[in-house]
Amino acid sequence: MVLHPVLGKLVSKRVVLASASPRRQEILTNVGLRFEVVPSWFKETLEKSSFTAPYEYAVETAKQKALEVANRMHVKHLRTPDVVIGADTIVSVDEQILEKPIDKQDAYRMLSRLNGKEHSVFTGVAIIHCHSKDNRLEMEITDFYEETKVKFSELSEELLWDYIHSGEPMDKAGGYGIQALGGMLVEYVHGDFLNVVGFPLNHFCKKLAELYYPPSKHNAQHKKYNSIPSVDTFENRSDGEGESSNFTEYKVASKLDSSGMDSSGAVYTSENSSAVRTGFTVPLENQNGVSQSASKLPSKILELMDGFRASKVLFVASKLKIFDNLKKKGPMKAVDIANDIGTSVCGTERLLDACASLGLLEKTPQGYSNTDSANTYLTSDGKYSLHGYIIHSNDHLWPLFTNLEYAVQEGSRQNHRAFGKKADDLFKDYYHSQEVKQRFMAAMHSIARLTAKDVATAFDLSQFKSACDLGGCTGALAHELVQVYPNLKVTVFDLPEVIANISFFQPSGQHTAPVTFVSGDFFKDNLPEADLYILSRVLHDWPDEKIHVLLSKISAVCRPGLNMEKML
Ligand SMILES: Cc1cn([C@@H]2O[C@H](COP(=O)(O)OP(=O)(O)OP(=O)(O)O)[C@@H](O)[C@H]2O)c(=O)[nH]c1=O
Incomplete structure (x- = not known):
């Protein structure tokens, strides 16, 4: 199988990895895939007993992670991604599912269960192709899983605790990381090593090949359809069904209602015909949701941590009149914008990409162009332009807020630190120069x-x-x-x-x-x-x-x- 042309199909697409796992990011980056990371907020709390096999749980969780990101990006009017990838890795031993340990004791319980035995690592993967039409998000979902067998040596208590104290188990399914210290615990691996690490790269590439280069009708005619074939929406896609068995494809259309909730329905187009279904039970500590809560991301906090970067991207793009330029001449390539505004090409391209990922610009093979809301609010001449207020925020409020710590400590305005002068009268500061006065008036206006x-x-x-x-x-x-x-x-x-x-x-x-x-x-x-x-x-x-x-x-x-x- 030639991998490169398959991944090449994703080059012109806006690909989003709906995962915070650094391992998944690394695996996909290593093969040259360009993508944005938008960690999913989906809580991994699906009722395990409602699934008849562990891999079904992993696949459904992966799908829900990806759906949450696709819907969120659509609802928040960020530019709808073309492809969203979600994944979930679980360890299954003695018919029980192990996720990430919540504490050292939990890690010990997990590792003791794995000690001296063979277990399975399942990674469920969902690939969602998105399309936005009349404010409707249409999605075509492909999901599959990969199973790898791993056997642990007989390990002493001392070794297990030494390993736990290394801190490595805590963010890893089953409480170990095969790619690092955990590799020392492992006697053999049967199957895809990267699947254990968190992403079944080989199966992923095969799946993309099936999606983008499906077998011809002639080759596929012996395949049995068990339900309605999917509507062909992908470029270069024929009517052929995929070859491999352990995946499912279906279409979902999700329409936003006024509350921002989505309603979705799915039509299945194939089934997991030869997937092995094994029974399993759920450990008590997982049923009560305790272990899942450890995997919750503090998304609000992460958003606040990064918020200043997003603000600054907006401020700088406004200051450089990028939105004005694109309104007049878009779509434009980064190099042409950089030439127009006299900036570096590499810096400008990064800024433009950041704007695109924040939903302020559209990026297509023709270049960058304004979104509708950029045309309305971010250009400097529109009736509802916020340009003046954005420039005021950058030039005046930003330096003041940089000194917030001093303002709290001293209980006073920080104009002397931010601008090198005292603000006896607040407005003296705004009106000390014609330029600052007009900037302030434009902001208020x-x-x-x-x-x-x-x-x-x-x-x-x-x-x-x-x-x-x-x-x-x-x-x-x-x-x-x-x-x-x-x-x-x-x-x-x-x-x-x-x-x-x-x-x-x-x-x-x-x-x-x-x-x-x-x-x-x-x-x-x-x-x-x-x-x-x-x-x-x-x-x-x-x-x-x-x-x-x-x-x-x-x-x-x-x-x-x-x-x-x-x-x-
Ligand atoms: C067995 C094993 C697992 N892992 C990591 O375990 C996490 C599983 O958790 P998840 O819920 O699938 O993913 P996450 O990390 O919570 O990220 P997200 O996709 O945002 O839910 C992933 O990280 C994997 O790499 C390793 O790094 N090495 C190993 O040998």
Whole structure:
């Protein structure tokens, strides 16, 4: 069998390995497969007694791991992968399934069971081909398993405990790693060694060959179909059925409902015709789910650990105007983008790949292009562009948050550390240069414009004739308010430095008349008269004493009757 052309079929596809196992990653990387790793959140808690053979449990778990990742990536609007690979390795001895030990005592129990005996290692594998159509995730699933027999020598208690104390058993099915120290415990291996390590590479390649180069109809005509043949959706795929017996293929269509849950149905197209089914029972400690809980990934924590990288990828791509460039000229190759924006080709390619894996860009053989949401929110000129806020987050908030530790220790703002100057007045820092001022105004404008409609319609303000938006900056909310309430006149009150720079942000067209701009300092100057005062994204900036001053001033100018204060 020539392996390379088979794996070559995956080169142009977005392949995701739904596994946190470093061994699986290494096995697949070693043969040159390019893939992303998205560990599955599926909890390995399937009821073992509901399976008639251990391998069925491994196959079903592998399938559920892969399905969870495929569905999650689809639900979260990350770019739907082309292929998701899931795997699950178990050890079976005396008709019992052993997974990863939960502690040293558990590892000892497992290794004692294996001591001096032959056992089976099963790895179940699921290969899911995904296709997104009209927000529906269509999946074609192929699964199979591989069995390898392993025999342990007679091992002394001392040796077992020495091995356990090495720490190696803890993240490994059956409590041993044949590829490392655990290799010393093993007398013989019958079958695929890599299957024991965690991934049956040879069977995987054969399966891909069957999928991508199926036997011709002529060769397959003697095969017996036991159920409905699958619909041919793969490139270069004919109607032929696979040769080998211990796998199953079926199609699943999963449609997202409004709650983000998926509903799925499966149509089987072949069966495990010659798979050997052996009975097995489930050890008590596994039935109560204790051992499975040890394998749970702290996904929330992992997400938080890595979140800053994803944010920075978005910030840098925005700063380099990659989304603007691709809107104008996409799809583009990394080298052309790098030439356009004057960056290194290798660095740019990595950044673009990171954007693609975060679902911000599409990557096809033609090059990179914007996703719909990148076109809407990440280019700098769109109506709902968040570009300004992203640049503010990168240039202003990021350096401040880098000093969060000091802020907590000292209980003070960190502008001196982040920018080398004191922030006596928060806004002095924003307005010390024309560039920083415009960046800050663009940030406020972009977030206000995106949220203005929701804010304007969150309350029924139709009873009011006049409103004053205190700290209303570019007037994004004010303009939305006069659209929603045609009888309302809105005054935007903000610092003179802001009012002097609003022209760039004003909407063109006829609906601008009822919005007026007044400059002043709401702590020092008289507030314009109005029926309604709006404080949007203002109070969080100030300490309690200053908030008290501001609210007291508003309260003093409010007229009885119709007057009402709203704090948004
Ligand atoms: C017998 C044996 C197993 N393993 C590892 O045992 C884990 C099994 O657990 P799993 O549940 O199949 O996988 P995981 O590690 O939890 O990852 P995930 O796919 O995310 O569930 C995998 O790691 C395997 O390599 C070895 O490294 N060497 C060996 O000799």
